Amino acid sequence: MLAYIIRRFLYAIPILIGVNILTFALFFMVNTPDQMARVQLGDKHITQQDINNWKAQRGYDKPLFINAEKQGLETLTQTIFFDKSIKLLAFDFGKSDEGRSIGGDIQERMWPSLAVQVPTFIIGILVNICFALIIVMFRASLFEFSALTFCVMLLSISAVFYILGGQFLFAKLWNLVPISGYLGGADALRFLILPIIIGVMAGIGAGTRMYRTIFIEEASRDYIRTARAKGVSELNLLFKHLLPNGMIPVLTGVVVVIPQLFMGSLLMESFFGIPGLGSYTLDAIQAQDFAVVRAMVFLGSVLYIIGLLLTDISYTLVDPRVKLS
Amino acid sequence: MILPVFLWSDLLIYTLIASVGLFLWQLRKNPQAKKRWSGVFASKVGMASFIVILFYILISLLDSMHYREPLPQLNGVEQQEVAYSSEVKSVLDIVLSPLHSSNESTYSAPFALHSFAKENMTDSNGAIYRDFPRLKNAGSHLKDVSERWWDVLWRSVLAILLGGLVAAVPIGLHKFYRNNSGKTASEVVPWNVAYKTLLMISVIGCWVLSLSEYYHILGTDKVGSDVLYQSIKAIRTGVLIGTLATLVTLPLAIILGISAGYFKGWVDDVVQYTYTTLSSIPGILLIAASVLLIDVYIETHAEQFNLTALRSDFKFLALCAILGLTSWTGLCRMLRAETLKVSQLDYVQAAHAFGVNHRRVIGKHILPNVTHLILIAIVLDFSMFVLAEAVLSYIGVGVDPDMHSWGNMINAARSELSRDPVVWWSVSAAFILMFTLVLAANLFSDEVRNAFDPNTVKGDS
Numbered sequence: 001m002l003a004y005i006i007r008r009f010l011y012a013i014p015i016l017i018g019v020n021i022l023t024f025a026l027f028f029m030v031n032t033p034d035q036m037a038r039v040q041l042g043d044k045h046i047t048q049q050d051i052n053n054w055k056a057q058r059g060y061d062k063p064l065f066i067n068a069e070k071q072g073l074e075t076l077t078q079t080i081f082f083d084k085s086i087k088l089l090a091f092d093f094g095k096s097d098e099g100r101s102i103g104g105d106i107q108e109r110m111w112p113s114l115a116v117q118v119p120t121f122i123i124g125i126l127v128n129i130c131f132a133l134i135i136v137m138f139r140a141s142l143f144e145f146s147a148l149t150f151c152v153m154l155l156s157i158s159a160v161f162y163i164l165g166g167q168f169l170f171a172k173l174w175n176l177v178p179i180s181g182y183l184g185g186a187d188a189l190r191f192l193i194l195p196i197i198i199g200v201m202a203g204i205g206a207g208t209r210m211y212r213t214i215f216i217e218e219a220s221r222d223y224i225r226t227a228r229a230k231g232v233s234e235l236n237l238l239f240k241h242l243l244p245n246g247m248i249p250v251l252t253g254v255v256v257v258i259p260q261l262f263m264g265s266l267l268m269e270s271f272f273g274i275p276g277l278g279s280y281t282l283d284a285i286q287a288q289d290f291a292v293v294r295a296m297v298f299l300g301s302v303l304y305i306i307g308l309l310l311t312d313i314s315y316t317l318v319d320p321r322v323k324l325s
Numbered sequence: 326m327i328l329p330v331f332l333w334s335d336l337l338i339y340t341l342i343a344s345v346g347l348f349l350w351q352l353r354k355n356p357q358a359k360k361r362w363s364g365v366f367a368s369k370v371g372m373a374s375f376i377v378i379l380f381y382i383l384i385s386l387l388d389s390m391h392y393r394e395p396l397p398q399l400n401g402v403e404q405q406e407v408a409y410s411s412e413v414k415s416v417l418d419i420v421l422s423p424l425h426s427s428n429e430s431t432y433s434a435p436f437a438l439h440s441f442a443k444e445n446m447t448d449s450n451g452a453i454y455r456d457f458p459r460l461k462n463a464g465s466h467l468k469d470v471s472e473r474w475w476d477v478l479w480r481s482v483l484a485i486l487l488g489g490l491v492a493a494v495p496i497g498l499h500k501f502y503r504n505n506s507g508k509t510a511s512e513v514v515p516w517n518v519a520y521k522t523l524l525m526i527s528v529i530g531c532w533v534l535s536l537s538e539y540y541h542i543l544g545t546d547k548v549g550s551d552v553l554y555q556s557i558k559a560i561r562t563g564v565l566i567g568t569l570a571t572l573v574t575l576p577l578a579i580i581l582g583i584s585a586g587y588f589k590g591w592v593d594d595v596v597q598y599t600y601t602t603l604s605s606i607p608g609i610l611l612i613a614a615s616v617l618l619i620d621v622y623i624e625t626h627a628e629q630f631n632l633t634a635l636r637s638d639f640k641f642l643a644l645c646a647i648l649g650l651t652s653w654t655g656l657c658r659m660l661r662a663e664t665l666k667v668s669q670l671d672y673v674q675a676a677h678a679f680g681v682n683h684r685r686v687i688g689k690h691i692l693p694n695v696t697h698l699i700l701i702a703i704v705l706d707f708s709m710f711v712l713a714e715a716v717l718s719y720i721g722v723g724v725d726p727d728m729h730s731w732g733n734m735i736n737a738a739r740s741e742l743s744r745d746p747v748v749w750w751s752v753s754a755a756f757i758l759m760f761t762l763v764l765a766a767n768l769f770s771d772e773v774r775n776a777f778d779p780n781t782v783k784g785d786s
Contacts, residue, residue, distance in 0.1 A: 018602035300607035
């Protein structure tokens with residue numbers, strides 16, 4: 001088991017290097033730092049001197065890969081590639097183009113993101129499983145047909161509409177919660193409740209349909225038929241037999257997204273003005289702050305790889321038949 | 326004379342339609358595929374959603390035939406070269422010309438006769454007062470404001486009757502053809518559903534077209550242009566982004582996925598590494614980064630894009646390509662797994678034993694057995710991309726702000742919804758049109774899945 005985990009960790013390294021090289025190519029080779037400076041400064045009448053200043057301030061004035069002016073190891077370390085890319089691998093995110101420490105920003109902004117994402121995730125799964133079980137209970141009936149049609153309708157609505165509609169109804173029309181904003185501590189609940197409700201709502205369509213497929217497949221297995229033949233009541237069958245076994249694919253399916261809860265949700269956080277990592281990323285995209293975008297790309301891929309690893313481990317934990325080798 | 330303009334996306338869409346036609350022609354020879362497809366159309370939901378999608382495609386096709394009008398000649402001076410307007414129009418604009426040309430000064434509600442905001446006006450005595458001004462192009466035929474709803478009512482009744490008549494012609498002809506062709510006994514196709522859908526589309530279309538000549542039936546936006554016009558023009562953007570982005574994913578996913586599963590060894594390693602790396606990058610960030618790069622490219626090569634339409638078209642195509650390039654990994658993974666399974670089967674082994682070469686084995690034995698995955702992915706991806714456009718435009722990395730798109734309309738809605746009284750019509754128009762398209766695509770994809778996926782058992786799904 002331990003050997004397997006270590007090997008998977010080693011396997012993650014080339015992937016992270018690949019991500020690194022890809023983002024580096026995207027951000028520095030397709031666009032030279034000169035062009036970036038031009039876009040950032042935005043003025044028609046900028047001189048080469050302005051551009052050089054801008055680059056020097058942010059450390060973009062070095063050569064891309066090899067610095068011929070320096071001696072020994074410094075020919076490789078005094079380059080943009082080492083400064084901006086290799087250091088990411090050691091989780092040294094450096095400074096944003098505005099001059100703030102990205103690492104510090106991430107640590108600070110991760111908590112509001114988690115405060116929205118974790119409850120949304122847990123409540124969402126519970127609600128979806130309940131709905132899926134109800135649908136499975138009434139399978140092959142008119143109820144199932146209409147519930148599934150309703151699910152398709154729910155999942156055909158863009159997430160943006162859920163947010164706009166929810167804000168309009170709950171905050172503007174009924175004045176139940178503030179439209180947007182965020183406060184720390186106990187006050188946070190007031191601001192969090194609407195994003196969480198909307199997040200759960202937006203996921204119901206797809207989630208319920210997916211879990212229903214899993215449970216329906218489970219319901220057609222032999223042990224269910226045997227249990228029913230032995231006279232187990234339908235409710236008992238559902239909760240004692242079907243649910244524990246159906247949870248295996250459900251859990252292993254959701255584990256991959258757990259680490260990514262850190263990243264926050266771009267849409268939700270920007271609409272509700274929550275100062276999390278999602279709105280951080282969005283602000284960086286809109287301000288064309290490539291340093292932050294690169295850091296978030298890297299963080300996102302690290303979390304994804306951790307998610308894959310957790311998925312593999314969770315298989316062995318919930319299903320003793322699976323052996324990792 | 327008008328000057329036809331072929332944008333790159335137009336050419337792509339013509340080729341696409343031609344190749345789909347060719348594909349359907351080929352399909353006639355394949356009885357198995359024909360049976361599967363007839364399964365899709367045997368269901369009422371499949372038929373109805375197909376017709377709705379077809380209607381959307383038709384509109385976007387009309388909107389893809391572009392031209393430029395010549396400018397009027399100056400004072401009868403003989404000019405050697407005709408100067409053309411820099412505005413690129415489409416055939417759809419001719420149909421919607423009453424909408425396009427009827428601009429107001431600012432917001433107005435659906436069917437409103439007065440503007441949404443007060444303005445300074447001078448009465449007959451020269452005194453200045455503030456009131457809601459009458460709209461220039463809405464209800465100007467009315468003698469009195471109070472006649473409005475009666476006018477709307479009788480025009481609606483007329484329009485609905487007209488719509489019924491318009492639909493009756495093709496339906497009647499088709500029924501006549503069916504009765505005379507003598508195949509009715511074995512028909513399972515629910516033609517009645519098709520007729521009803523057609524009738525509904527025709528009635529709604531006639532109602533919209535005839536009333537929009539006299540009113541802004543979905544209101545006007547901030548700069549006073551008609552919301553209905555905008556949302557109809559946005560259909561092309563939505564449909565194209567769905568089809569073109571899906572089209573980009575296909576070759577990558579199919580070639581890489583099948584070769585990884587078939588050749589195994591180092592090919593498999595490379596492909597697996599590529600898609601794990603790509604899918605580990607948060608999709609929206611990768612898209613945002615690439616779109617920013619395209620922006621920089623356009624800015625530094627401004628001389629290549631002398632027309633606004635050319636620039637937004639280039640950005641649009643780049644967006645489709647980026648969307649496609651970042652989302653082929655899911656299908657690739659599925660194709661790889663399925664190919665691994667299929668290539669172990671006896672008949673593939675037998676083909677190898679007979680010395681059939683790789684190209685033939687893949688083409689004749691593997692590809693046909695994974696087609697269902699590809700088809701299901703096509704329809705699912707389509708609706709995903711349509712939804713993604715709205716989110717991307719909201720973030721500011723979507724289509725060009727000059728281009729009509731549902732995402733841009735929703736983006737504007739944020740400030741509109743916080744006004745008092747609320748400006749709700751623009752976002753509702755985008756919602757209705759987008760929801761109809763995505764719902765139809767999702768329902769159709771369910772039917773395709775039911776018909777093509779060997780794992781779904783009839784009656785169980």
